[in-house]
Amino acid sequence: MAQHFDVLIIGAGISGLGAACHLRQRLPGSSLAIFEAMEGFGGTWWTHRYPGARSDSDLYTYGYGFKPWRGQSIATADEIRAYLAEVIAENELMPHIRYGHRVTSAQWSSQDKRWTVQATRSDRGESLSVTAGFLWMCAGYYDHDKAYTPQWPGMQDFQGPIVHPQHWPQDLDYSGKRVVVIGSGATAATLIPSMAGAAAHVTMLQRSPTFFSAEPREHPLEAQLRPLQLPDAWMHEIMRRAHIAKTDAVVQTAYAQPEELRAFLIEQTRAHLPEGYDLGKHFNPRYKPWQQRIAVVPDGDLFAAIRAGRASVVTDTIECFDATGIQLTSGEHLDADIIVTATGFNMRFLGGVPFSVDDKPVDFTQHVTWRGVMVQGVPNLAYTQGYFRWSWTLRADLVSDLVCRVMAHMREHGHGVVEPRLGAQDADMPRLSWVDPDNINAGYMLRAQDRLVRQGDRSPWRQLLEYGEERTVLPAVSPQEEALSYR
Structure with a gap:
């Protein structure tokens, strides 16, 4: 039988490691695995080895809220990886990380109330299958394999x-x-x-x-x-x-x-x-x-x-x-x-993994995001996406807090499934593109519009907000919000 985890995190970069730390602190006892396609941790800091690679954000905000940064504001890739290595050691994450595990598909079963995830192992060249009660995508939003x-x-x-x-x-x-x-x-x-x-x-x-x-x-x-x-x-x-x-x-x-x-x-x-x-x-x-x-x-x-x-x-x-x-x-x-x-990168939403719900492929362009954290109509799935103008990790911390509160609510009330659903008042809401070009016109985002999840014109179906707004909005979101359906 396939090995089962309460939570499966995809990606061992800044988002995935942060999510795992929050999860272990907030929901101790949850079985956890982190699948990472590459052969080491760090995500973008593992991929980018060009001369002078460094942060484009200050490390006091790019670093985690729970882990003090001790160096200069702008840091090199090696310094950031050293910081992440400390995070892994201090939070005992290494036993949970599986390097060289590339996810190839994810299928949700409403009958079993779980995800079945297929992956390939680079060290053995073989496929494996695991199941998870909750799937948390932390693979960032660009293609590490194919640059633009x-x-x-x-x-x-x-x-x-x-x-x-x-x-x-x-x-x-x-x-x-x-x-x-x-x-x-x-x-x-x-x-x-x-x-x-x-x-x-x-x-x-x-x-x-x-x-x-x-x-x-x-x-x-x-x-x-x-x-x-x-x-x-x-x-x-x-x-x-x-x-x-x-x-x-x-x-x-x-x-x-x-x-x-x-x-x-x-x-x-x-x-x-x-x-x-x-x-x-x-x-x-x-x-x-x-x-x-x-x-x-x-x-x-x-x-x-x-x-x-x-x-x-x-x-x-x-x-x-x-x-x-x-x-x-x-x-x-x-x-x-x-x-x-140095012409940029290609976006890849949710790691480019094909998803299906009860044997029906998920076309994310037909779904809207719930607060830029979950996807309407897709059960037990969260994703971490950082900010565009602010440090990525400021939002990663906020998302981790919200996702953990939703999972804690499920545990407290014995729920097996959570799914964002549109109410009658939002059924005819306009489906807007992932990003408004008048707000953000970065080439990599505009090139990927036809493959990305949509957003609505009202809360809680909007995304790409500013930290100035979300630092008060997201912590105030109740797991019992009307848009979240539990069963």
């Missing part, structure tokens, strides 16, 4: 390597090489200053500009508090609140005074670049400040590389690749020995 790389004419003609940061070859030697990085998001802003010291020159080729913000690696308040040698928990909470207040101010300004924020970010960038630099062309995006994440540049390192002549920015479109580089539509040619496509 547009196809340009002539790519096959280029004589050097074409590399995506998500699949970085660890033996890639870029010393003394001319490197072109296509893209200008957070990944490019991380790669370029890291490579610029060894490469002959690094060019950031962008189709359109990104908003950047030069931030100190250490918050000014951190520097003042460290000599006081405060307890770790105090330091963590003070700095966490400081970063939340700062992000709150930026988000509110982005909505209320977008052009003032645009001008501020451009002027901040101007202060880091040579006099006369064409900021209007290279650093003034077409989109509004709230529609995409503002890329953090710790200590202005990207701008320092440009100032020193080790890096440069070209804003243009690609006509084609050729043997020695990239031909631009303006007529300019970029000579390159290595081309890096």
Whole structure:
């Protein structure tokens, strides 16, 4: 017979490990397993091994609320993985994690009141089947296996390597090489200053500009508090609140005074670049400040590389690749020995796992989300999705609290099943796309609209809210909310 777990968590990254910690604290005695497709923990921090990989959020809010962060605000991938290793050890999670377990399907049986999950084991090349009373998807929202790389004419003609940061070859030697990085998001802003010291020159080729913000690696308040040698928990909470207040101010300004924020970010960038630099062309995006994440540049390192002549920015479109580089539509040619496509990723909702309920495949585009945590009409299934503008983990903690309260309610009242259902008052509610392009227009989200769960136009069927709202809304949600049906 298949092994059974009370709760099966999919993913051993920041979301899955946090969910497991909350579960073990709030519902001790629940049998638990964590399936992770990769060979180690960390999720994005296991996948991304490119030079200089680091956080794009401060670690006081990207770290868990229950686990103090002790380093600088901006951390490297290795530092984040060391932090997660401590979380695993301190919460005794290792016996519950099964690496190399890739879920291939999940089927719900109303008769048995449980999920049957099929997976493959990379170490043995065999399939296995387990059952779970509750399935918690914590696989993030992008495809770790296949990165997003547009196809340009002539790519096959280029004589050097074409590399995506998500699949970085660890033996890639870029010393003394001319490197072109296509893209200008957070990944490019991380790669370029890291490579610029060894490469002959690094060019950031962008189709359109990104908003950047030069931030100190250490918050000014951190520097003042460290000599006081405060307890770790105090330091963590003070700095966490400081970063939340700062992000709150930026988000509110982005909505209320977008052009003032645009001008501020451009002027901040101007202060880091040579006099006369064409900021209007290279650093003034077409989109509004709230529609995409503002890329953090710790200590202005990207701008320092440009100032020193080790890096440069070209804003243009690609006509084609050729043997020695990239031909631009303006007529300019970029000579390159290595081309890096920092062009983003592909979204994969709920890990790309095919789901069925009572032998009927679930088409998530025909369902709406319940608070961005569960899916209408799909029993005993939760998912953790973080924030877009705030640190991912701020929402992961809120979601974990809510899911644990729902499961505790089920245990207390002897319920075997919970399922979000639309009431009569919501039956004719408009089905809206997963994201409103006027609110968020990140390319990876817009490309995936036809595969994602829908949302409604009212609570509790909306998602992608701000932390400023959800930090009070989600903790106040009652497990007995009308939209949740138990049996």
